[in-house]
Amino acid sequence: MSKVTLKGLNSFGIAASCSDFVRFSSETEIQAWLTKNKNNSEQLFIIGGGSNLLLIGHVPFVLLQADVQGVEYIEQGNEVLVTAGAGVNWHQLVMETLDKGYYGLENLSLIPGNVGAAPIQNIGAYGVELKDLFVELEAIELATGDKITFTHQECDFAYRYSIFKGQYKGQYIITSVTLRLSKTPDLKLDYGLIRQELEHLSEDQITPKNVSDAVIKIRSGKLPDPNELGNAGSFFKNPIVDEVIYTRLKAQFPNLVAFELPDGRFKLAAGWMIDQAGLKGYRLGDAGVHKKQALVLVNYGDATGKDILQLARYVSQKVKQKFGVIIEPEVWILGEESW
Ligand SMILES: Cc1cc2nc3c(=O)[nH]c(=O)nc-3n(C[C@H](O)[C@H](O)[C@H](O)COP(=O)(O)OP(=O)(O)OC[C@H]3O[C@@H](n4cnc5c(N)ncnc54)[C@H](O)[C@@H]3O)c2cc1C
Structure with a gap:
């Protein structure tokens, strides 16, 4: 099967490929395709606008897109x-x-x-x-x-x-x-x-x-406009911790940014923690932590999916070292490596 290039189909603007890409404009088209391909052993992945994805190298999937309008x-x-x-x-x-x-x-x-x-x-x-x-x-x-x-x-x-x-x-x-x-x-x-x-x-x-x-x-x-600077919005989720951890962190970091949730736990601002870890604006080649919003990782031009992943791992490690809290990706990581 030929490789399909995905650079224009992900908001990071990363060059990647997949096994095949099929766009459907109706439910009946989807159903017909599934019937026709039911014995196909290729793995399937659904793609939308590609704005919450980090694609790494070759994605060994057939990508399906439901382009149903109206x-x-x-x-x-x-x-x-x-x-x-x-x-x-x-x-x-x-x-x-x-x-x-x-x-x-x-x-x-x-x-x-x-x-x-x-x-x-x-x-x-x-x-x-x-x-x-x-x-x-x-x-x-x-x-x-x-x-x-x-x-x-x-x-x-x-x-x-x-x-x-x-x-x-x-x-x-x-x-x-x-x-x-x-x-x-x-x-x-x-x-x-x-x-x-x-x-x-x-x-x-x-x-x-x-x-x-x-x-x-x-x-x-x-927030950077993906048309100007490739990104997938918030790269990490805000971590949620219990009251004991929140109280310990608040004592250690009085300016800690956190929101209390209805269940008594606390959502910590990952962007603030990344900033406090000294990483706002940090760059590893063409992969960077955005200058204004540390929760957003950006592609300054020719970053590969691996470059962004390497940066994300570094950011997560630094936050863990400073706060003892693990931050995890919000974006879907797809391709030759995973989180
Ligand atoms: C600049 C920027 C700002 C952002 N700000 C926010 C924000 O404020 N809040 C927020 O929540 N998100 C934000 N995001 C993330 C993103 O916009 C959302 O996650 C959005 O819903 C992704 O839509 P998409 O069509 O691009 O999905 P994709 O990135 O293509 O896919 C995302 C996930 O949805 C699945 N999927 C897509 N379409 C379908 C379908 N039809 N059926 C089944 N599964 C499907 C995919 O398999 C994948 O798991 C931001 C992203 C960017 C680039």
Whole structure:
């Protein structure tokens, strides 16, 4: 089988290859392909917009992409059910819903990638997660070609997690996602710098569009645009620790940045820890820790997947040495090496 080049299909802009790449525009195309290839022993991997992947060398998989387009809206009183195809660009969906006066997604503006990937890690930003709006999704089981609906409960969402990263990892290709939005704004302003960005407006003047604009401005100011500097957003997850570890760390590092979770544990800001380990702006050849946001690793041009992985391991090791805490990748590492 010939090799397919993937440089343009991952936001790190890394040169990599895979065994084959198949793009589908409908569920029936996916089902037909699965039937035809059911005796094929090649391993399959689903790719969306490639913005949460680190590809290393040759990826010995057939990559499948559900490029299902289209968005449907069903109004139910003050609420609206929005069903979007897996191939719809996430940010465009956010913009379209805001334009129509359907609210809830404003804090999730400018997250790269496609709708089909959004449930996988329960995308989140500025105090809102996909699970807050999620109703159900449709997916096709790779082993059987069966179409299955997953409810909110069945997805088992948690911080940067769903059942598709656990028990059902790699088993389903998501074709559409349904969200419940509202015609009445319920603004979430207390996370990050949103309030500060909107301080020129009084609270009753603020609209969801203002919030979206603020989020876009804040994100653009601190996160590198993958079109200009290859990256996959936050490379590491924020580690979650129990109260005993949190208290010990807080005594040792009084400026520790942490958020208490409803279950009494604490989410530590990995970016702050990387910064404190002296690594913000650190560079290993063309692989670097971003100058403004230490949680983001970047490709300055010709970094290979291995270069980024080597840097990530170094960063993780330095954080462990300083804080005794292990930070783990949020991105999917695929190819000749693993974490
Ligand atoms: C600059 C930047 C900023 C970012 N900011 C955020 C942020 O604020 N919050 C956040 O949560 N994430 C963020 N991310 C990460 C990324 O945007 C999300 O993880 C996004 O959902 C990935 O979408 P994608 O389509 O590119 O998926 P890919 O990277 O292609 O795939 C990601 C995972 O989803 C699986 N997948 C993709 N499509 C499907 C499908 N149809 N069916 C089944 N599985 C599928 C893949 O197998 C893989 O496991 C950021 C990334 C970048 C580059």
